[in-house]
């Protein structure tokens with residue numbers, strides 16, 4: 001029995017926010033009728049996982065610090081049948097037929113897959129790789145549950161995705177999670193545990209060549225309508241909904257595309273994957289200097305098995321162990337503040353550290369260093385900016401806690417708690433916004449993951465009334481998120497159109513999709529067609 005199973009939806013009202021149901025009904029009808037015309041029968045079920053926008057907590061999930069994303073309406077749907085595969089699969093294989101409603105962009109494929117191995121060629125960028133990675137992860141889980149003789153079933157699949165690819169809204173996690181869920185259901189798992197699904201989606205996505213943290217998959221699977229999701233990764237994956245207090249003026253989240261495509265598969269070695277390596281190296285360096293010689297950090301779930309959070313835990317555990325006074329005990333925010341100071345004093349080199357310098361401090365050879373930190377995913381760098389990366393991570397982890405505290409204790413921060421519409425909460429709203437702005441400053445200047453276009457979108461929005469504006473997701477392009485009072489939404493949109501979008505060469509569809517006002521939506525679901 002799954003402790004917290006992915007819900008089975010009976011109607012689209014169970015899945016979407018009320019403003020989205022009418023347009024989604026049309027889209028779902030189209031998906032089901034296309035399935036019928038391609039495969040000659042109705043699907044058995046539809047699996048669904050949404051994209052996400054991260055509200056705060058950027059580039060800290062792979063250092064195992066907590067983050068606060070929310071699911072959006074845009075999602076990936078997989079309509080599936082296991083009954084109707086026409087041609088039998090070859091001996092020792094099962095058959096996957098997969099098509100996309102956007103057939104011209106994403107051509108259909110048919111695969112005969114051996115029972116025991118799902119081959120994925122991560123060097124070619126092929127849309128069905130994301131399905132295969134979800135398939136592989138789900139089958140590993142099923143084999144653990146059912147034993148080595150487990151035989152996967154053949155599937156016919158039609159996909160419809162509305163999360164823009166490469167746009168910072170996590171189309172990949174939505175695709176992988178929805179795929180893994182579809183495979184579990186198709187193979188007779190009625191109850192799919194959310195934690196199991198999330199964990200397997202995280203590991204699966206690493207199979208397509210990205211060193212990802214776990215935020216996107218958690219948000220895609222666990223989110224609840226009307227709330228943000230506080231996701232923690234250590235000591236184990238947990239996620240809980242956090243509701244927004246009622247404010248006056250009311251708040252809206254605007255998501256704006258920069259139309260600067262950020263493709264991790266191309267720029268990973270100098271952007272995303274490099275940051276993962278830099279954070280792991282910073283953890284190892286701080287451990288070597290600040291903890292007693294030979295302190296081994298607890299093996300952890302970070303992509304390279306060592307994280308800033310792991311160092312953090314070990315450091316304060318030793319401090320407390322060595323001190324008899326109870327005043328040595330620091331709260332989590334106090335610890336993070338102390339870590340910012342320790343980082344400033346310990347990692348002094350603004351210009352970054354060479355492999356030789358880091359290896360010397362760790363007491364290993366450069367070859368060992370490369371083997372441990374830079375061989376799983378290729379990175380290109382002469383110097384590693386350990387100081388800046390650690391400073392961003394510790395300060396961002398602190399901002400997440402401050403933001404959470406504001407949401408959970410609005411009264412102590414000056415917001416009304418009693419739904420009293422007449423209380424002016426502008427000052428409270430601005431405190432939330434200030435934290436988002438501080439995140440953007442840190443991403444731009446310290447973590448170096450913004451880009452001029454995102455900076456410009458943020459500046460325009462703030463001038464037009466946004467409380468807080470920042471990049472969301474990996475950055476270097478992609479998407480931005482803005483906390484805007486409801487009565488300024490139109491003004492902010494107009495300003496972007498005038499000052500940003502009209503100056504770019506965009507198709508009418510791009511213009512149409514450039515900005516969305518998103519309400520926090522539900523996570524993964526299964527819809528039984530029958």
Ligand code: NG1
Nearest residue numbers: 058059168170212213214215473474
């Ligand atoms: P995007 O590029 O938006 O999917 C990535 C990571 C997240 C997180 C953010 C930065 C993947 C799948 N996702 O998001 O885990 O690290 O960057 O906060 O790599």
Ligand code: MG
Nearest residue numbers: 170171172173
């Ligand atoms: Mg992604």
